[in-house]
Amino acid sequence: DQQVKQNSPSLSVQEGRISILNCDYTNSMFDYFLWYKKYPAEGPTFLISISSIKDKNEDGRFTVFLNKSAKHLSLHIVPSQPGDSxxxxxxxxxxxxxxxxxxxxxxxxxxA
Amino acid sequence: DVKVTQSSRYLVKRTGEKVFLECVQDMDHENMFWYRQDPGLGLRLIYFSYDVKMKEKGDIPEGYSVSREKKERFSLILESASTNQTSMYLCASSGGVSDTQYFGPGTRLTVL
Known part of the structure; x- marks a missing residue:
């Protein structure tokens, strides 16, 4: 049973526009959430995190939003760049x- | 900067061989993890360790064992490699509760 779900396997966005990546979870005990980015043939690198006591955390072009009642978080990248692929x-x-x-x-x- | 290194980037082994994958971290982290990454399946936890000589099974431990004789080193062992163990293997370490996990570059293992 998947406790963390990313329902979109892929997403295409024009350079300069906003990218929104979504994530849903089922376990209400989760209290810390992270996003990692992975290029081919490399290990994942940490991008941004959020604690359940917050609903938003921002770091430069990256913002993570947490909606605890919906058990949903999203990562916004704006503006998107080709290197974000x-x-x-x-x-x-x-x-x-x-x-x-x-x-x-x-x-x-x-x-691009 | 945290550094997690893995002994090989690419490895080719034959069915039935014993395979050792080594991981070393240089940040005195207590926690170490082994994952495998397969297309469409994401990152799946094989084994983890919170202390020297301590190990816990993850979600898919079958066919694998681990060894942690020193704090900085965590080894993954495939006792008798099989073709379904062809995968990208990723090691990670972290310092403790809600601490970021840092990943190594990965080992692409092919079992023929």
Whole structure:
């Protein structure tokens, strides 16, 4: 049973426009959420995170929104750049020192 | 900067061979993890460790074992490699609760 779901396997966006990547979760115990970015043949790199006590966290072009009642988070990238083309993984963690639970990823293609 | 290194970027083995994948981190992290990444399946946790000589099964431990004799090193062992273990293997480490996981570059293993 998938606890973290990324329902869009792929997304194409024009350069300069906004990219919105979505993630849903089912486990109400999750209290920490992260986004990772992965290029081919490389390990994932941490992008941005949010604690459940917040509903928004911003870092430059990247903003993560958390809607706890809907068990939904989204990553906004604006403006999108060709170098943002990668697979994006959403991850969630329960309280305590527990492993991250990852979604299956969304492949973002930013078209010049 | 956190550095997680993996012993090989690419590896080709034959069915039935014993395979060792090594991971080393240089940040004195307590937690270490092994994942595999397959198209359409995302990142799946194989084993993790919160301390030296300690190991916990992840979601897909069958066919794998691990060893953590030193804090900085976490090894993944395929006792008898099979073709369905052809995959990208990713090691990660983190310092503790709600701490970011840092990934190594990955090992692309092909079992013929």
């Amino acid at each position: 990668a697979v994006y993984f959403c991850a969630a963690q329960s309280p305590g020192n527990t492993p991250l639970v990852f979604g299956k990823g969304t492949r973002l293609s930013v078209i």
